[in-house]
Amino acid sequence: MQVSITNTATRYGWAMIVLHWLIGVIFIGQFVLGFVMMRIESQRMSFELIQLHKSFGFLLLGL
Template structure:
C-alpha cells in the first residue's frame, strides 16, 4: 500500500525533474528510469487489485456515518481506476 504511494510520488518528482534537465544523456536515462518504475507500478497495482478482489473487505467502524458508508466504496474504486489509468496512459504515450 505505502510502497505504491511512495512510487507514485517518486514518479511525479522524477517526471518533473526529467523534463527540466539540460543534459540530453541524463534526461534520456531519467526517462528510461521513469518508464521502468511505471511498469513496476503497474505490476504492483495489478497485484494490489488482485489481492483486494481475493480477500474480504473489513467492516467499517460503527462511528462511520451513512454518507461515508455510501461514498467510501466509490472513492476506493476511483483510486484504483486512477492507479491503473496513470501507468497505462504513460505506456500508451511512449508506444505511439
C-alpha cells in the same frame, strides 16, 4: 496488539500495509521524477531519467 503477515477480519496484515506504502512512495516519486527529467539540460541524463521513469511506471503497473 499484534499485526500478522496475513489479513484478518478486522485488520490488514503487514504485507498489505507495506505494499500500500510502497505503491504510494513510487507514485509520488514518479511525479517528482517526471518534473525533474523535463528540466534537465543534458540529453544523456534526460534519456537515463526517462528510462528510469518508464521502469518505475511498469513496476507500479505490476504492483
